Amino acid sequence: MTNLLEIRDLRIDAQTDGRWTGIVKGVDLVLKRGEVLGLIGESGAGKSTVGLAAMGYVKPGCRISGGSVRFDGQELVGASQGLLRGLRGRRIAYVAQSSAAAFNPAWRLIDQYCEGPVRHGVMTRAQARTEAVDLFRDLRLPEPERIGLRYPHQVSGGQLQRAMTAMALACHPDLIIFDEPTTALDVTTQIEVLAAIRDVVRQHHAAAIYITHDLAVVAQMADRIKVLLKGEEVEEAPTAEMLAAPQEDYTRSLWAVRSFRPSPRTEPAPPAPILRVQNVTGGYGGHMVLQNISFEVPRGRTVAVVGESGSGKSTTARAIMGLLPLKAGKVVFDGAVLTDEGNQRQRDLHRRMQMIHQMADVALNPRHRIREVIGRPLEFFLGLKGEARDRRIRELLEQIELDPDRFFDRLPGELSGGQKQRVCIARALAAGPEFIICDEVTSALDQLVAEGILRLLDRLQRELGLSYLFITHDLATVRSIADDVVVMQGGRVVEQGPKDEMFTPPHHPYTDRLLSSVPEMDPTWLTRLLAAREAGAKG
Amino acid sequence: MSLSFSKLRAAPLSARVGIALILLYASVAILAPLLAPFGEAEIVGAKYLPWQAPHWLGTDALGRDVLSRLIYGARNTVGIALVTTILAFLLGTSAGLMAATRGGWFDTLSSRVVDVLMAVPSLIFALLILTITGTSVVALVLVIAVLDSTRVFRLSRAVAQGVLTMDYIEVARMRGEGLGWIIRREILPNVSAPLIAEFGLRFCFVFLFISALSFLGLGLQPPTADWGSMVRESAKLIAFANFSSWQAATFGLAPLLPAGAIAALTVGVNLVVDWVLHLSSGLKD
Numbered sequence: 126m127t128n129l130l131e132i133r134d135l136r137i138d139a140q141t142d143g144r145w146t147g148i149v150k151g152v153d154l155v156l157k158r159g160e161v162l163g164l165i166g167e168s169g170a171g172k173s174t175v176g177l178a179a180m181g182y183v184k185p186g187c188r189i190s191g192g193s194v195r196f197d198g199q200e201l202v203g204a205s206q207g208l209l210r211g212l213r214g215r216r217i218a219y220v221a222q223s224s225a226a227a228f229n230p231a232w233r234l235i236d237q238y239c240e241g242p243v244r245h246g247v248m249t250r251a252q253a254r255t256e257a258v259d260l261f262r263d264l265r266l267p268e269p270e271r272i273g274l275r276y277p278h279q280v281s282g283g284q285l286q287r288a289m290t291a292m293a294l295a296c297h298p299d300l301i302i303f304d305e306p307t308t309a310l311d312v313t314t315q316i317e318v319l320a321a322i323r324d325v326v327r328q329h330h331a332a333a334i335y336i337t338h339d340l341a342v343v344a345q346m347a348d349r350i351k352v353l354l355k356g357e358e359v360e361e362a363p364t365a366e367m368l369a370a371p372q373e374d375y376t377r378s379l380w381a382v383r384s385f386r387p388s389p390r391t392e393p394a395p396p397a398p399i400l401r402v403q404n405v406t407g408g409y410g411g412h413m414v415l416q417n418i419s420f421e422v423p424r425g426r427t428v429a430v431v432g433e434s435g436s437g438k439s440t441t442a443r444a445i446m447g448l449l450p451l452k453a454g455k456v457v458f459d460g461a462v463l464t465d466e467g468n469q470r471q472r473d474l475h476r477r478m479q480m481i482h483q484m485a486d487v488a489l490n491p492r493h494r495i496r497e498v499i500g501r502p503l504e505f506f507l508g509l510k511g512e513a514r515d516r517r518i519r520e521l522l523e524q525i526e527l528d529p530d531r532f533f534d535r536l537p538g539e540l541s542g543g544q545k546q547r548v549c550i551a552r553a554l555a556a557g558p559e560f561i562i563c564d565e566v567t568s569a570l571d572q573l574v575a576e577g578i579l580r581l582l583d584r585l586q587r588e589l590g591l592s593y594l595f596i597t598h599d600l601a602t603v604r605s606i607a608d609d610v611v612v613m614q615g616g617r618v619v620e621q622g623p624k625d626e627m628f629t630p631p632h633h634p635y636t637d638r639l640l641s642s643v644p645e646m647d648p649t650w651l652t653r654l655l656a657a658r659e660a661g662a663k664g
Numbered sequence: 665m666s667l668s669f670s671k672l673r674a675a676p677l678s679a680r681v682g683i684a685l686i687l688l689y690a691s692v693a694i695l696a697p698l699l700a701p702f703g704e705a706e707i708v709g710a711k712y713l714p715w716q717a718p719h720w721l722g723t724d725a726l727g728r729d730v731l732s733r734l735i736y737g738a739r740n741t742v743g744i745a746l747v748t749t750i751l752a753f754l755l756g757t758s759a760g761l762m763a764a765t766r767g768g769w770f771d772t773l774s775s776r777v778v779d780v781l782m783a784v785p786s787l788i789f790a791l792l793i794l795t796i797t798g799t800s801v802v803a804l805v806l807v808i809a810v811l812d813s814t815r816v817f818r819l820s821r822a823v824a825q826g827v828l829t830m831d832y833i834e835v836a837r838m839r840g841e842g843l844g845w846i847i848r849r850e851i852l853p854n855v856s857a858p859l860i861a862e863f864g865l866r867f868c869f870v871f872l873f874i875s876a877l878s879f880l881g882l883g884l885q886p887p888t889a890d891w892g893s894m895v896r897e898s899a900k901l902i903a904f905a906n907f908s909s910w911q912a913a914t915f916g917l918a919p920l921l922p923a924g925a926i927a928a929l930t931v932g933v934n935l936v937v938d939w940v941l942h943l944s945s946g947l948k949d
Contacts, residue, residue, distance in 0.1 A: 446838055475840045488831035492853035505839055552835070 127198070129299055129332050130156040130179060135192035137174055137183060137356075149174050150356040151192070154334075158299065161326065161333045163347030163364070165340060165379070167571045168542065171356040172336045176302045179334060180217045181209045197299065215245040218293035222305040224285040228277040234288050235273030242295045253295065260291040263328065264321040282434070283314035287321050294329060301326065301333045307342060311433040311598040312642040319345055319644075320655055338571040340379060341644030344368055345651040352376050364648050379572070380646075386605055387583045390426075397460070399424045399560050399592045400445070405454035407444050408616075413452065414440045416616045422560065422609075427586065427593040429607035429624075431600065431639065437616040438596045442562045445594070446480055458560070476506040479553035483565035485545035489537040495522075495548055496533050502555040521551045525581060543574035550581065554589075562594045567602060579606055600643045604628065612636050675939060682935030689929055693739040700732040705887035715914040721921060722914060725897060733889040734921060741890045742929065744805060745871040751809035752870070753863060756816025761847045761855075763817070764824035775821070778814045786811045787876065794882045804883065808870055819862055823855040857941055864937030868930040875926060891922035898922075 137149035149171045156162055164172045174187065181201030183189055194201040196217065201209065213219075221227040229237060239253040248256070254273070261269035264287040277285060286306055293301050306322065307315040323346055326333050335346045343350055343364075350367045352359040352375070360373050371377050400422040408414035414437050422428045430438050443449040445456055447463060456463045458478060482488035489498055499518045503509040509517055519529040525547040537545055546566060553561055563582065567575035583606060585591060597603060603610060603624070610627040612620045612635065620633040632640065641654060675683070692699060701718065702708050706728060713723040721730040763771040781789075790807050797803040827833065828851070836850050875892025877883035884890040898918040905916025 448834065448838070472840055475838060480835075480838060482831045482835070484831060488835060490830075490832040490850055490854070493849075502839060505841070556839075 128155050128195075129158045129160075129197055130154070131193075131195040132175070132179065133193045133195075135175065135178055135194065136190045137171070137178060137187055138190045139187045145188070145190070147190070148187070148356050149178070152353070152356070152358055154179075154351065156300070156332050156334065158332055159330050160349070161335055161347045163343035163350040164334055164336045164353065165338060165343050165350060166353035166359075167338060167379075167573050169355065170353040172338075172353055173304050174356075175353070176304055176334055176336050177219075179300070179302060180213055180219060182213070211245075214241045214298075215247065215296045216298050217300045217302070218296070218298040220286075220289050220293045220301065220303045220306050222308055224289040224306075225277065225282065227289060228285065230277050233274055233276055234280070238273065238288070238292050238295055241292065245296055247296050257291065257295070260294060260325070261288070263325050264288075264291055265317065266291075281314070283310050283318050286310065286318050290318075290322055290325065294325060294331070297329060298331060301331050302336070303333060304336045305338070308337065308339070312600065312644075313433050313638060315342070315644070316642045316651070316654070319651060322346070323651070339644065340368075340572075341646050341650075344646055344648045345644060352379070368646055368648065390608070395424045397424065398422055399459055400594070401457040402441070402445065403454050403457065405441075405444055405451055405456065407449050407451040407453075408440070409449075414616050415444060415449075417454070418444075418613075418616075418618055419454075420611045420618060420621055422592050422594055424559075424592055425586070425590050426608040427595055427606055428609045428611060429595040429597060429603040430611045430613060431597060431603055432613035433598060433639070435615075436613040438598075438613055439564055440616075441613070442480065442564050442594070442596055445562060446478065472506065476502075476556045477559050478562070479556055479558040479560075480562040480564065481546075481549050481553050481566050484569055485542065485549050486537075486569075488549050489545060491537055493537070494533075495535050495537075498537070498548060499551050499555050502552060506556045517555070521555055524554065524585070525551045527551075541574075542570050543577060546570065546578055547581065550578075550585075554585070558591070560592045560594070562596065564596045565598070566595075568597065568599060575602075582606070600640060612639065678935045679939035682932040682939070685928060685932030686936060689738055689742060689932070692735055693742050696735050696739045700729075700735040702729040702732040704733065704736040704889050706732075712915060722918065724894075724918070730894075730918065730921065733894060734891070734925060736889040737891045737894060737922060738925070740884055740888055741871065741874060741892065741926075744801065744884070745867060745874055748805045748808045748812070748874070749863065749867045749870050751805065752812035752866065753816055753859070755809060756813035757820045757859060759813070760817040760820030761824050761851055762843075764821045764828060765843060765847055765851065771821075774817070778817050781811065781814045782818075787873070790873070790877060791880070791882055794877070799882050799885055801884070804874070804877070808873055812866060812870060812873075816859075816862060816866065820855060820859060823858050824851050827851050827854045861937055861941050864933050867933055871926065871930065891926050894922040895919050 132152060132154040135149055135152045135154075136147060138145040139148045152171070152175055154162070154175065164175065166172050174184070177183065178189065178194055179196070181194060181196075181204055189202050192202065196212065199208070199212075201212075228234070235254060235257055238257045239250050242248045242253040242256075243250050247253075257273055258269050261272055266272050266284055266287055272280065272284070272288070280288065290303075290306070303322065307318050310318060319342065333346075335343060337343050347364050349361060349363050351361040352367075352373070354375055359375050360367075360371070362372070367376070371380060398421040402418055402420050405415055405418045406413055418437075418441060420428065420430075430441060432438050440449060444451060445463075458474065461474070463474065493501075496515070496518055499521055500509075500514050503514050503517055518533065522529040522532055527544060527547055532540075532544075532548075537548070540548065549566075566582075567578050570578065579602065582593065586593065593606075595602070595607060607624045610621065610624050611618055612627070612633065614635050619635050620627065627636065628640070630637075644650065672683075707726055708729050709719065709723050709727050711723055711725050711727045713719050713727075715722050719729050719731070721734070724730055724733070759774055763774045790811060793807045794803060797807070833846065833850055836846055841850075874883050874890070875895065878890050878892030879896040881893075881896075883892055886893065901918050902916050905913065907913045907916060
């Protein structure tokens with residue numbers, strides 16, 4: 126059987142400051158019909174670039190400088206735009222990471238679905254519509270007959286991602302490229318999307334390249350796994366083999382990330398908690414997002430708040446920080462009741478409670494240099510000026526493991542995602558806080574970088590005696606750093622307690638669902654889980 | 665936004681042309697009494713003299729030297745337009761950013777006032793007010809500044825609202841920063857690009873607006889030289905000009921001189937604005 130896709134010695138350059146530098150340095154890739162290849166690596170490994178090159182496409186500012194990409198015998202490097210246009214969408218399809226950004230918000234889903242098949246002349250609009258309903262049903266979308274009539278903002282993120290997969294399948298392509306299709310989804314939604322994608326790809330007997338940084342996910346989806354690092358191949362092997370016995374050190378380090386565990390606590394927590402949330406109810410307008418929430422954060426400990434999107438985790442953080450008016454209940458910080466109007470609080474309270482946001486990109490003013498970002502709280506809360514301030518900024522930069530000489534005068538745009546998040550941490554530390562809320566601080570980062578941030582937070586906690594409220598949907602993170610866990614669903618606390626108790630049965634049914642949805646490295650995990658759930662639903 | 669010399673040296677040709685034009689106009693405006701061969705309102709000879717020494721661009725209907733009047737016109741027209749635009753921006757930007765950041769009653773009130781001002785066509789509105797107040801320079805500047813600040817208000821408010829949804833604003837608010845800091849340090853640097861672009865355009869519009877008012881007789885009053893009224897005074901000459909010989913044709917070109925002066929400055933300002941925008945957007949070519 127001939128290869129459907131053959132990439133030989135592919136080299137791609139990107140232009141930075143007028144110079145061309147290699148971002149893909151000689152990658153080989155072979156894919157047969159009906160095969161799924163997992164492409165993994167940290168950010169900047171060139172995964173997406175290779176994925177796009179399989180369609181004969183490079184991003185603006187990049188060029189293919191060598192090698193060949195042969196799809197079904199046709200050379201795509203240097204092929205005419207007409208040939209490529211005929212292939213793209215028709216025989217090679219692409220599913221992007223952020224479906225919310227990839228859909229046109231002004232069109233109904235069904236119209237966007239039909240565009241491909243109709244324009245490529247594969248079928249008429251009526252045929253496409255009929256087929257769409259079947260595909261929507263296969264992908265387990267609710268109300269398959271009617272969901273196509275909705276606009277993108279009227280369906281959930283997980284549904285949109287499946288609609289996008291349907292769109293990719295519309296022309297019955299031979300090859301589909303999935304670029305991190307579930308990274309932006311929370312665990313419970315991810316399961317549904319993964320299962321749907323896997324089944325549909327098999328049914329259509331299509332080949333696929335599955336790009337992700339999540340090993341456990343790729344283990345469920347791929348027949349073979351290829352590991353990339355900085356544009357070069359590290360190793361490639363069938364999934365089971367790769368998971369059981371990775372050959373290279375780098376691959377093993379990827380595997381090890383999930384096992385980060387801080388050393389256990391030696392001394393018991395002091396009796397008085399630093400933060401008590403008591404029967405808090407609140408929300409936006411008339412809608413009460415939080416319903417009677419109560420929990421405590423012991424001094425010097427980490428409490429994780431988990432739950433899927435929409436469960437009220439971030440709203441809880443806003444309520445604690447005084448950004449959300451409370452309808453009932455109170456927040457007690459170190460014995461003092463906090464008023465719910467942020468601007469009425471004393472400066473000292475602002476200083477002692479800090480928050481680190483999920484998206485470091487938008488949490489840093491793009492026009493402020495690092496010295497201003499970190500210097501402002503020093504000036505504002507502690508009145509440091511001139512030389513004393515600069516010295517403290519340097520100390521803080523060292524504390525977050527960034528070289529002060531290199532980073533002192535940079536703008537946020539010149540930093541990587543992990544570095545930005547470190548600067549956000551330094552900004553929070555600058556105020557000299559006792560309590561920090563970390564709102565999904567690692568979820569926008571890939572695993573190696575995220576682990577670095579977790580280690581840093583853990584070290585800072587030990588050195589400075591900080592207390593954390595850690596908001597996350599990633600249970601692997603919870604497992605590694607939390608002392609206590611609060612599980613939220615639909616604005617209520619469904620279960621809470623020490624971590625060890627929470628991770629040992631019996632659980633609340635919702636906790637159980639969350640826990641079982643965390644992908645495991647075992648390639649048969651998804652199949653087993655779905656079978657178990659189906660049996661459970663029947664029984 | 666610091667425009668260092670290195671950036672200036674790296675400026676593209678279009679920007680250099682723009683800068684040269686603006687510098688030329690500025691030096692002409694500042695050095696007008698030294699450069700102009702004759703006085704602004706001085707009657708120096710017969711009317712409608714052709715282009716020859718000592719009147720290089722001829723004389724007008726009253727026998728005043730056209731070259732001298734063009735030079736003085738730079739001072740009056742450009743100076744007043746610049747003051748007016750700066751005033752409009754101070755007013756519009758501060759109110760717009762304030763409205764976006766404070767929200768609530770201040771936002772509602774100021775937005776409705778602006779709506780009312782914008783509902784009336786600005787030329788007609790200006791004519792109305794200037795008829796009442798009389799056409800002093802101060803009245804002219806204030807009326808046009810207020811009318812133009814409504815556009816600046818709308819723009820700065822809309823852009824600031826986008827910036828306000830960013831987490832760094834929330835961080836600043838949680839720190840307890842005052843309104844002044846949030847507007848000046850957090851918002852203003854992030855809205856400067858569209859505001860600079862608007863400044864360039866607005867300057868040209870104000871400039872043309874003053875010329876239009878002068879053309880209608882409600883702008884700068886004679887004998888003050890300004891390009892708008894110079895166009896008006898000489899516009900009718902086009903119809904009478906005799907284009908059979910070069911000497912006679914210059915007579916018909918008279919209205920094109922002040923019009924060309926206006927056009928060249930407009931182009932120059934916008935060339936520079938395009939370049940500054942490119943710099944501040946951080947785009948690499």
